[in-house]
Amino acid sequence: MPVVASGYRRWEGVRRGRAWRWLVLARAGVRLTGRSRWLFRFILMAWLPLLYYGVAFFVVGQLTEQRTIDAARGMWQFDVLRGMFGTPLAERFIEDPAGHRPAIWSALIYMFLHYTQIFCVMIVVALVGPRLVSEDLRSRALTLYLARPITRLDYIVGKLAVVCFWVGTVTLLPALALYALSIAFSPSVEALTHTIAVVPRVTLVSLALMVGTGAPMLALSAVFPNPRLLAFLWAGAWLMSSVASRVLGLALFPGTREGDWTGLVSVSANFDAIAFRVFDIDGLLRPAAEVSPRLLRTLERFTPGHDPLWSVALLLAVAALSLAVVAVRVGRPGEASAR
Amino acid sequence: MSGQAGAMLAVAELELRRMLGGPRPWVLGALALGVAALGFVVRRFAPAPDDPAAWGFLYVLLLMFLFLQTLGILVPLLHTSGLVRDDLEEGTLVYLFTRPLPKPLVFLAKLLAAGGLSAAILAAGMLAFHVAFALGAGASPSGAGVTTHLLPFVAAGALGVAGYGALFAFVGLLTRRGLVLGIVYGFVSELVLANIPAVVRQLTLMHYLRSVALSRVADGLSSEEEVRELLGVLDLVPAGQAALTVLVVAGVAVLASLVAVSRIEFAGEQQVEGD
Amino acid sequence: MSGPVIEARGLSKWYGAVIGLNDVTCEVGPGITGLLGPNGAGKSTFLRLVSGQLRPSAGEVRVLGATPWNAPEALGRIGFCPDEDAFWDGLSGLEFVTALGRVSGLPRARARERAAEVLEQVGMKEHMGRRIRGYSKGMRQRTKLAQALVHDPALLVLDEPLTGADPVGRRELRALIQRLAAAGKHVIVSSHVLHEVEALTSTVLLIARGRVLAAGQVQELRALLDEHPHRIAIRCDRARELARTVVAMPHVVGVDVEASAVHLRTTDPAAFYAAIPGALLEVGATLEELASEDDDLSALFQYLVRR
Known part of the structure; x- marks a missing residue:
C-alpha cells in the first residue's frame, strides 16, 4: 500500500519563468483594485466621449461614400466637418479623402486623448494608485512578498503594471476601439492602409501616460501612507501645475508662443506636447491651416511653445526618480511599516 | 459655557489637532507658499505693460486663477471630504459617537473647525501672495489694493469654503470616495x-x-470692462445676492448632512457604504 | 436600580445579506456579565447595539431603561471601550482622556481633574503625560478603559478588553474590572476565552452565529458540558491493554486506540477520573499525559448548537 508523506512537500511542478513573476503581482493588484465600484463607474463614464468621436468618424465615413464632390457638399455631414476643422480642410477632404484621411484620423484621435482622456487618466490613477504600495508597507505584506522568490524589481514592475492596466482602459483601449470604429465606418479597406500609423501612435502616447503617471503615483504611495492626502496631492499637482503654467505663460509670454517654456511646468501640458509630436499634428494639419485662419488659430493654440523632446526628457527623469524612490522605500520594508 | 457648547469646542479642538498633525499642514503650507512665490516671479519677470494699470489686472487674474479657482476648491476639499470617514477609518470615531453629544453636533463642530482652518489658510495664502507681488515689484508691501482687490477675494474665499466645504462634507458622509468625487465635481x-x-x-x-470677488475691482482699476473681458465674466450678479446664494447652498448642504449623520450607522464592517 | 441593566427583545441586526445578530431576546443583570462567543459570533454587534452605535434592524434593546440609538442622555450613562487599537496618537494619555471627558459634557478643568483620577485608577498615573504613540499594548488598553470611565457611567461596555495584554497586565485589568463592579458599576465584557471570563465573573451570556445559546452561571454551563460525553486523551505505553480495561467501564461510550495513546468518550468524567489510576495500575502502564479534549468553548458551542 503506498504511503503518502504528510510532511512538507516541496513544489515539484513547473515554475513560471523568472521574467514573468511580476505578472502574479500585477494580476492580483488588478483584481483587487478592480473590485471598486467607483472605478468601474468611472471607466464606463470615461468611454462616453467615444460616442461623440464615433459620430465624427461616422460623418467622415459617410462623406467618403459620395460619388461626386457636389453630392458630398450638399450633405449635412459636410457642415459638421466644416464645423470641426474649418471649410478649407473639409473641402480638401471631400476632394481627396485618401490624401487627407491620415490628417483627419490623427487629429480626431489626438483630440479624443487631449480633451477628455488625460483628465480621466488623472482620476483613474487617483482611484487605483494611492494604496498600491502604502497598503503593503502598512500591513507588512511587503515582507511576505519579498520572502518569496520575488525581487524588488518584480514587485515594482508588478505594481506599475497595475496602474498601466487601468490607464490603458481609459486611453489605449478606447482609442483603439475608436480607430476600429472609424475603419468600420469607412467604405473601403484602403482606409486601413492609409491610417494604420494611428495604432503605433496611440500605443506610444498611451505608454507615455502609463509610465508617466504610474511611476510618480507609486513613489507617492511609497512615501505617503494616507490615501486621502495622496489623492489630494495628486490632483493638486495636476491642477496647480496646469494653472501655474497658464498664468506664467500669460504673464511672461503675452501674445506669443515663441520660446514659451511654461508648458514644461504643467503635467498635462507635457503629455499634450508629447502627443502633439507623436501624432505629428503640425505636419499633418499645417498645409490646410495655411489657408484657414480658424484652423491656424486652433493649431497654434495646441502647438507647444517648447520642444516636446524636453517633455520626453522630463517624463523619463521623473519616472526614473520615482522608481528609485520606490526601490529605496521597498528596500526597507521594516523601517517603513514601523512608521 | 454650556455643556454642549464645551463638548463641541472639545470636538473642534480634536479636529484641529488631527488636521494640523502629520504631513497635511506642510503640504498645504508648501502649496500656499508656492503660489505666493509664483506671484513674486510673475511680477518680477513679466515684461512691463504699456499701461501700468495692467499690473492690477494681472494681480486680479492671479488671485482668481490661483486662489479662487484652484486652492479655494482644493483646500476645503481636503479638509471636509473626510470629516467623518477619516475618523472612521482610523477607528477613532467610536470615541466621539458613543458620547452624550448628539452626532449632528459632533459633525457640526468638526465642520466648523475644518472650515475655519481652510478659510484661514486661504486668507494667509492670499496675504502672502499680496506681499510677494509687492516685493516682486521691488516695493515694500502697502495697503494699496487691499480693500478693492484683496479683501473681496478673501471674502469670496471664505464663502467658497462655506459652500464647497458643506457640499464636500455631505458627499464625504455618503461615500468613501468623497475626495475623488470632489475633484471631478470641482473640475467639471x-x-x-x-x-x-x-x-x-x-x-x-x-x-x-x-461675483463677490470682483464686486469692487472696478473701484481700483481704470477699466472695469477690460477686467471683465479679460476674465470672460460678463454677467456677474450683485455681491449681496451672490453671497446669499452661496450661503443658502451651504445651509442646505449642512442641513442634509445633519440629517444624514443622524441616520447613517458609522460602525461595523458592512453597513458603511463601501466603495 | 431594579430590573435588568440590558434588555433585548427580538433584537436583530443585519448588514445587507449578512446577519450579525438574529432575534436575540435576553436580559443582563447588575454586576459583571461575560459575553462569550467565538470570533464572528455577533458579540461586537451586540455591544455596538448596546452602546448606540448601531440601530437595530428589528426588535429593540433597552439599556438602563432607555433605547441607546440617537439618545445622548442614555449614552451619558454608558462607557464604551472598543476593541480597536485606535487613538489620536499625537495626544498624551491625559490629553486624550481629558478631551473625551469634555466631549462627554464635563467642564475643561473638571475633565482634566477627572481624567487624572481615572488614569490613576487604571494604573497610568506615571505615564499619562507621555504621548500615546509610545505606549505599550497594555498601557493602551488601560487608557481606553480610562476614557470609558471618565464621565462616570453606570454601565461599562468592554469589547475584548484583555486582548493583547500580557499575563500580568491581564491579571491587573481583571482586578480593576472587579474593583469597578464592587464600586457599583455594571459591566458587560466580551471575550472568546472561557477561563478569562470565568476569572472575572460567574454570570455569562453565550452567543454564537448571531444567536444567544445560553445565559446563566458558569457552573450551569459546566454542568451542560458534563451532560454530553467528554473526550479524554491518555498518552501512555501499553495503550491497547489500557483500552481493553477502560472499555469495560460503564460510563465509557467509545474508545480509539493509537500506538501510545487512548482517546475515549465518557458520560461521567468525575467517575472516570476516579477510576483511571486503578486501571493504569491494573495493566501496568506508565502515564505520560492525561488531557481533556473538551475543555474549551468551541466544544461547548458545538454541543449547544447540536442540541
Whole structure:
C-alpha cells in the first residue's frame, strides 16, 4: 500500500519563468483594485466621449461614400466637418479623402486623448494608485512578498503594471476601439492602409501616460501612507501645475508662443506636447491651416511653445526618480511599516 | 459655557489637532507658499505693460486663477471630504459617537473647525501672495489694493469654503470616495461649466464667488470692462445676492448632512457604504 | 436600580445579506456579565447595539431603561471601550482622556481633574503625560478603559478588553474590572476565552452565529458540558491493554486506540477520573499525559448548537 508523506512537500511542478513573476503581482493588484465600484463607474463614464468621436468618424465615413464632390457638399455631414476643422480642410477632404484621411484620423484621435482622456487618466490613477504600495508597507505584506522568490524589481514592475492596466482602459483601449470604429465606418479597406500609423501612435502616447503617471503615483504611495492626502496631492499637482503654467505663460509670454517654456511646468501640458509630436499634428494639419485662419488659430493654440523632446526628457527623469524612490522605500520594508 | 457648547469646542479642538498633525499642514503650507512665490516671479519677470494699470489686472487674474479657482476648491476639499470617514477609518470615531453629544453636533463642530482652518489658510495664502507681488515689484508691501482687490477675494474665499466645504462634507458622509468625487465635481462643474455662458454658469458656485470677488475691482482699476473681458465674466450678479446664494447652498448642504449623520450607522464592517 | 441593566427583545441586526445578530431576546443583570462567543459570533454587534452605535434592524434593546440609538442622555450613562487599537496618537494619555471627558459634557478643568483620577485608577498615573504613540499594548488598553470611565457611567461596555495584554497586565485589568463592579458599576465584557471570563465573573451570556445559546452561571454551563460525553486523551505505553480495561467501564461510550495513546468518550468524567489510576495500575502502564479534549468553548458551542 503506498504511503503518502504528510510532511512538507516541496513544489515539484513547473515554475513560471523568472521574467514573468511580476505578472502574479500585477494580476492580483488588478483584481483587487478592480473590485471598486467607483472605478468601474468611472471607466464606463470615461468611454462616453467615444460616442461623440464615433459620430465624427461616422460623418467622415459617410462623406467618403459620395460619388461626386457636389453630392458630398450638399450633405449635412459636410457642415459638421466644416464645423470641426474649418471649410478649407473639409473641402480638401471631400476632394481627396485618401490624401487627407491620415490628417483627419490623427487629429480626431489626438483630440479624443487631449480633451477628455488625460483628465480621466488623472482620476483613474487617483482611484487605483494611492494604496498600491502604502497598503503593503502598512500591513507588512511587503515582507511576505519579498520572502518569496520575488525581487524588488518584480514587485515594482508588478505594481506599475497595475496602474498601466487601468490607464490603458481609459486611453489605449478606447482609442483603439475608436480607430476600429472609424475603419468600420469607412467604405473601403484602403482606409486601413492609409491610417494604420494611428495604432503605433496611440500605443506610444498611451505608454507615455502609463509610465508617466504610474511611476510618480507609486513613489507617492511609497512615501505617503494616507490615501486621502495622496489623492489630494495628486490632483493638486495636476491642477496647480496646469494653472501655474497658464498664468506664467500669460504673464511672461503675452501674445506669443515663441520660446514659451511654461508648458514644461504643467503635467498635462507635457503629455499634450508629447502627443502633439507623436501624432505629428503640425505636419499633418499645417498645409490646410495655411489657408484657414480658424484652423491656424486652433493649431497654434495646441502647438507647444517648447520642444516636446524636453517633455520626453522630463517624463523619463521623473519616472526614473520615482522608481528609485520606490526601490529605496521597498528596500526597507521594516523601517517603513514601523512608521 | 454650556455643556454642549464645551463638548463641541472639545470636538473642534480634536479636529484641529488631527488636521494640523502629520504631513497635511506642510503640504498645504508648501502649496500656499508656492503660489505666493509664483506671484513674486510673475511680477518680477513679466515684461512691463504699456499701461501700468495692467499690473492690477494681472494681480486680479492671479488671485482668481490661483486662489479662487484652484486652492479655494482644493483646500476645503481636503479638509471636509473626510470629516467623518477619516475618523472612521482610523477607528477613532467610536470615541466621539458613543458620547452624550448628539452626532449632528459632533459633525457640526468638526465642520466648523475644518472650515475655519481652510478659510484661514486661504486668507494667509492670499496675504502672502499680496506681499510677494509687492516685493516682486521691488516695493515694500502697502495697503494699496487691499480693500478693492484683496479683501473681496478673501471674502469670496471664505464663502467658497462655506459652500464647497458643506457640499464636500455631505458627499464625504455618503461615500468613501468623497475626495475623488470632489475633484471631478470641482473640475467639471466649477472650472468647465463655470466658464460656459448664460444659464449653465449660473448653476455653479464659482459664478457667485467670482461675483463677490470682483464686486469692487472696478473701484481700483481704470477699466472695469477690460477686467471683465479679460476674465470672460460678463454677467456677474450683485455681491449681496451672490453671497446669499452661496450661503443658502451651504445651509442646505449642512442641513442634509445633519440629517444624514443622524441616520447613517458609522460602525461595523458592512453597513458603511463601501466603495 | 431594579430590573435588568440590558434588555433585548427580538433584537436583530443585519448588514445587507449578512446577519450579525438574529432575534436575540435576553436580559443582563447588575454586576459583571461575560459575553462569550467565538470570533464572528455577533458579540461586537451586540455591544455596538448596546452602546448606540448601531440601530437595530428589528426588535429593540433597552439599556438602563432607555433605547441607546440617537439618545445622548442614555449614552451619558454608558462607557464604551472598543476593541480597536485606535487613538489620536499625537495626544498624551491625559490629553486624550481629558478631551473625551469634555466631549462627554464635563467642564475643561473638571475633565482634566477627572481624567487624572481615572488614569490613576487604571494604573497610568506615571505615564499619562507621555504621548500615546509610545505606549505599550497594555498601557493602551488601560487608557481606553480610562476614557470609558471618565464621565462616570453606570454601565461599562468592554469589547475584548484583555486582548493583547500580557499575563500580568491581564491579571491587573481583571482586578480593576472587579474593583469597578464592587464600586457599583455594571459591566458587560466580551471575550472568546472561557477561563478569562470565568476569572472575572460567574454570570455569562453565550452567543454564537448571531444567536444567544445560553445565559446563566458558569457552573450551569459546566454542568451542560458534563451532560454530553467528554473526550479524554491518555498518552501512555501499553495503550491497547489500557483500552481493553477502560472499555469495560460503564460510563465509557467509545474508545480509539493509537500506538501510545487512548482517546475515549465518557458520560461521567468525575467517575472516570476516579477510576483511571486503578486501571493504569491494573495493566501496568506508565502515564505520560492525561488531557481533556473538551475543555474549551468551541466544544461547548458545538454541543449547544447540536442540541
